[in-house]
Amino acid sequence: MAIAKRQFDAIVVGAGGSGMRAALELAQANLRVAVLSKVFPTRSHTVAAQGGVSASLGNDEPDNWHWHMYDTVKGSDYLGDQDAIEFMCRKAVEVVVELEHFGMPFDRLDNGKIYQRPFGGHTSNYGERPVKRACAAADRTGHAMLHTLYQRNVRAHTQFFVEWMALDLIRNQQGDVLGVVALEMETGEVMILQAKATLLATGGAGRIYSASTNAFINTGDGLGMAARAGIPLEDMEFWQFHPTGVAGAGVLITEGVRGEGGFLLNKNGERFMERYAPTVKDLASRDVVSRAMATEIKEGRGAGKDGDYILLKLDHLGAETIDKRLPGIREIAKKFANVDPVTDPIPVVPTCHYQMGGVPTNYSGQVVVPDGSGGEKPVKGLYAAGECACVSVHGANRLGTNSLLDLLVFGKASGETIIADLKADVQSQQELPADAADLPLARLARLDSATSGETVAQVGADMRRSMQLHCGVFRFPDSLGDGVRNMLEIAQRVQHTYIKDKSKVFNTARIEALELDNLVETAMATIISANARTESRGAHDRSDHPDRDDVNWLKHTLWNKEGNRLEYKAVKLKPLTVEGFEPKPRVY
Amino acid sequence: MTGQDRTLDRIRWRCRRGMLELDLVLNAFLARHFETLDAGQLDALRELLECPDPQLLDFVMGHDEPDAPAERDIVALMRAVSTGTASAGATTTA
Numbered sequence: 001m002a003i004a005k006r007q008f009d010a011i012v013v014g015a016g017g018s019g020m021r022a023a024l025e026l027a028q029a030n031l032r033v034a035v036l037s038k039v040f041p042t043r044s045h046t047v048a049a050q051g052g053v054s055a056s057l058g059n060d061e062p063d064n065w066h067w068h069m070y071d072t073v074k075g076s077d078y079l080g081d082q083d084a085i086e087f088m089c090r091k092a093v094e095v096v097v098e099l100e101h102f103g104m105p106f107d108r109l110d111n112g113k114i115y116q117r118p119f120g121g122h123t124s125n126y127g128e129r130p131v132k133r134a135c136a137a138a139d140r141t142g143h144a145m146l147h148t149l150y151q152r153n154v155r156a157h158t159q160f161f162v163e164w165m166a167l168d169l170i171r172n173q174q175g176d177v178l179g180v181v182a183l184e185m186e187t188g189e190v191m192i193l194q195a196k197a198t199l200l201a202t203g204g205a206g207r208i209y210s211a212s213t214n215a216f217i218n219t220g221d222g223l224g225m226a227a228r229a230g231i232p233l234e235d236m237e238f239w240q241f242h243p244t245g246v247a248g249a250g251v252l253i254t255e256g257v258r259g260e261g262g263f264l265l266n267k268n269g270e271r272f273m274e275r276y277a278p279t280v281k282d283l284a285s286r287d288v289v290s291r292a293m294a295t296e297i298k299e300g301r302g303a304g305k306d307g308d309y310i311l312l313k314l315d316h317l318g319a320e321t322i323d324k325r326l327p328g329i330r331e332i333a334k335k336f337a338n339v340d341p342v343t344d345p346i347p348v349v350p351t352c353h354y355q356m357g358g359v360p361t362n363y364s365g366q367v368v369v370p371d372g373s374g375g376e377k378p379v380k381g382l383y384a385a386g387e388c389a390c391v392s393v394h395g396a397n398r399l400g401t402n403s404l405l406d407l408l409v410f411g412k413a414s415g416e417t418i419i420a421d422l423k424a425d426v427q428s429q430q431e432l433p434a435d436a437a438d439l440p441l442a443r444l445a446r447l448d449s450a451t452s453g454e455t456v457a458q459v460g461a462d463m464r465r466s467m468q469l470h471c472g473v474f475r476f477p478d479s480l481g482d483g484v485r486n487m488l489e490i491a492q493r494v495q496h497t498y499i500k501d502k503s504k505v506f507n508t509a510r511i512e513a514l515e516l517d518n519l520v521e522t523a524m525a526t527i528i529s530a531n532a533r534t535e536s537r538g539a540h541d542r543s544d545h546p547d548r549d550d551v552n553w554l555k556h557t558l559w560n561k562e563g564n565r566l567e568y569k570a571v572k573l574k575p576l577t578v579e580g581f582e583p584k585p586r587v588y
Numbered sequence: 589m590t591g592q593d594r595t596l597d598r599i600r601w602r603c604r605r606g607m608l609e610l611d612l613v614l615n616a617f618l619a620r621h622f623e624t625l626d627a628g629q630l631d632a633l634r635e636l637l638e639c640p641d642p643q644l645l646d647f648v649m650g651h652d653e654p655d656a657p658a659e660r661d662i663v664a665l666m667r668a669v670s671t672g673t674a675s676a677g678a679t680t681t682a
Contacts, residue, residue, distance in 0.1 A: 039604055047606035047641045143642050163601065185601065216611045217604055249671060250608055331649055336612060336671055506597035 003181075003437055004191045007429055008034045008159075010418055011179055011195040013166045013222060016044035017142070017407030018386030018414075019201030020149035020158075022365075025415025027156035031422070034193060035153070036164045036182055038217055038511075042146045045203050045215045046407065049142030052134035053099075053404035054122060055092035059113040060132045063124065065089040068133065070126045070581060072402060076395025077538035077548065078583040079235070079556070081572035084363040084391040088402075088409045095408040096135055104148045105137050121399040121588075134401045141404065161193075165511060166221060167440035169198065169229040169382070172433045177381035179432075180225070181440040185511065188504025190444065192437055194429055197381055197418040199365070200226065201411070204355035204387035205522040206239075209472070210464035211351040212250045213242065222388040224518025226359045227525065228439065231369060231379065232558035232567070234390035235357035236522065237530035238539045240398055241473035243289045245351025247309035249336040253329065253348060258282045260325050262314035264293065265345060266301040285588070287473075290350040291541060294474035297349075304347060308469075311345035318342075350473035354398055356539065357529075358390035360558065365389075365414025366421075370558070370567065380425075383418060385410040392556065395571075396538020446495075447513050453498030456513045463490050463516075463523055471527045477544045480531045487520075487527050494520045525559040532566055533557060550583050596622070599630065602637045610641060613648050616671045632658035 010026050012019045015037035026033045037044065056063040068089040073080055100106055100114060107115040116132040124131035137144035153160075163185040170178045170192065179194040205220025206212040223233055244253040258264075263282040266272050276292040277284035284292075293310045302308050314322060314329075319342045322330055333341045362368050365385050366378035386407050393406055470483025494516055499509040535549035536542050555568040573580045600622070603614035625633065636644065636659050646652040647663045654660055 039602075039606070043604075043606040043641060045606045048608065140642050143640065147640075186598070213608055215604075215606055215608050216615075217606070249612055251612070335649070336609070338670060505594050506601060508597060508601050511601075 003441075004189070005432075006034075006191065006193055008032045008193065008195045009422060010034075010197040010199065011036065011193050012199045012201055013180060014044070014201035014203060014386070014388070015041035015160065016046040016201065016203050016386060017145055017149065017404060018411035019199070020146070020153055021408055021411025022199050022201060022385055022415040022418075023158045024149060024152050024156055025412055026418060027153060027158040029419045031419065032159075034159050034161055034195070036161045036166050036180070036193070038163065038165050038221075040162055041150050041160060042143075044146060045218055046142045046146050046404075048213075048215065049145075049404055050139045051119060052117070052136035052141050052401045053096060053145070053408065054119065054133045054399070054401035055096040055135060055405065056089070056133060057093055057096065057114060057116060057135070059109060060116050061124070063131050063133055065092065066578065067124060067126060067131065068092065068122070069575070071122050072393065072399055073581045074127070074586055075121050075397055075399040076393070077397055077586050078395065078550070078554065078581075079238075079392065079537060079571055080395030081363075081392050082575040082580050083572045084393050086575040086578065087363040087413075088393050088405060091409045091413070092405055095405070095412055099145065099148060099408060102148050102152050105144050106135050107137060119400045122401070145404065165514065166225060167443065167514065169225050170194070170432065170436045171229050172430060175379060176430060177229070177379060178430055178436070181437045183514075185506055188507060188510075190437065190440065192432065194432060195381075196422055196429060197383060199414055199418065200359055200367075200382070200384040200388050201386050202388045205519060206352045206355060208464065208467050208519050208523040208526065209239075209352040210461075210468040211245050211247065211349045213245060213252055213351055213353045214250070219515035220388070220518045220522035221515065222359060222384065223525070224521040226367075226384075227521040227561040230560075230562065231367060231382070232360060232560045233357060233522075233525040234360040234556050234558055235392060235396075235529070236525035236559055237533050237557060238356035238396050239352050239526070240354040240356065240539050241290055241350045242353050243286055243293060243350050244312060244348040246333070246337045247304070247347035247349045250351050251332055251336045252351065253312060253332065253346060254326070255286075257312060257314055257326055257329060260314070260321065261317055262312055264289070264348075265303075265311040265313050266296045267303040267307065268301060270301075272296055272301070287541065290473040293350055294472055298476060298479070309347040309349045312348045313345040314341050315343055315345070354403060355387055356390070356392070356394040356396065356398055357525075358388045359384040360556075361385070361389045361391055361410075363391055363410070363413065364417040365410055366417060370569065376569065383414045385414045390556075396540060443514065443517065447497070447499055447510060448502055450496070450498045453496045454493055456497050456499065456509065456516050459490060459493050459497055460516050460519065462493075463487070463520060466490065467523050467527065471530050473541065475530060475540070475542045477542070480527065483527045484531050487524050491520055491524055521561060524561075524564065528564045528566065529557045529559050548586075554583065596630075599634055599637065605641050605644070607641045607645060609645055610648065612671045613666055613669065616669045617666050620669050621665055628658060629662060632656065632662045635659055636662055
């Protein structure tokens, strides 16, 4: 079957913060750039980021990048690569000031400089006290960032392919990446988009969990594409959770509720935090609270018909206090949990928020794979940035405001690297292999020809439930084993999904089937990697191995789709220009 | 497939947003009302979907009102729809 083909210098898959920052760099260098996005660029999930972007500008009090680096390394529980972390923290000032010059409406100090506020984990003088490092545009930082970058891209003549979904990477015999095969939703047509450079900027895949703060578009499309193309996924066992999201919905309930005197109950009405943290009780740190909640659910004391959530009680505070001290909570609870917290407790559950792992890259944005002799080598033509990439600056846990920084720094860096690589090496398009589009066409043909099978919704729901139950915020060895078996079955079932609607045009059922393929790759990588890592580090928390084990596990996981094979690579403990931070117990 | 159905599918897809809160509300709204919207209501919905996410969220949560009466009516339906814990979040639209 002949399919249409278009050629570009570079293709960016995804139009969130990192994709648009990279595209801007490329378009300004007069390269022919195509940006593919499933949704209109300013509706990418970056829009949901509220907190801010960190940079040691020192506008309000002394700060420097080395303190920021220390905080990030410590926050990562020493799994972060220190060369990449140094790179990011040093570049932070430059990319934030640059964004300001692009027109980003940052909040200001009276003297006109960018206003900065403190944020969890960011400190002055190597952990001494909190520091004001986060730059924000009210509570709409991500939204403002997307708009600023989109406008700049329009000016630079970036070509957007809106409502297009990339299906698979094209690799030749040598393993070079020559572009993507993509689907135009409006027509249902499949096209080869050939390019000298392909950047994955598809964001996170938090929809693998039933409790997730992620928007529905966050289906790990870049991860699925990479996995099917034989590229390993790194550190996928590390997912950041928030203790209190509305059960069944994912919308966060601020920790301020517990600060104001709200507390957690199990199905027996017991205030169980008294057992886990007798002094501070419900005000214990996030990981302690999450662990206690998961333990209550695991041991059969969860509330609800399936015993799978915890109750957050605040009615004793009274309507007046709730309205005055916790504005917005009442309407969120009513809208998303169907309860009025003035009279009834809110069902909550630890909720997935952010993916630390991803497609392995170096700090230049090149995707890197093992070279067979203990080192690693770039995959020619393939780059990744943002939440879908594992640089790794977040290691085993991410600091707040470092995610937007990651988008800017590594979006820009990958753009710069592509420009340099094209100049130095790739002058013309390589010849496409004869089977360039075979894999995605076969995936589509299967969906089009299937006359029976399970629904996408059913298989997706089972995957999310299984991941939530077996590989959530606190992990138990027997449950992980069950989860692996479950996911192996689900990976079989996803190959036999069935969609009734076979039309080509704007067929959302078809899109969701293709998205589920990507989610299942991500979920499989997560549970296999988590089951193997017999320690607790950062966001990976195991009941049977409560401590960090630097002797055996100070290393990155690489999961390969073929045979669910795991391999490992060393953490880069040596920064670019300074001494490394030696692993120490992580105490706040 | 007719041209009209195609437009409906496009509107349905554009209910996929960058913010989870909007996905939940719009998904529930589609399930409850989409089949019965008339042409004028569909136009109003289409216009609303052009709003930036934070603006649309302000409408849905009752912090702001759209200017056009027809859009206000759609927003009222969105506000009234239940995104209850049993139905929401676990699945997407399929």
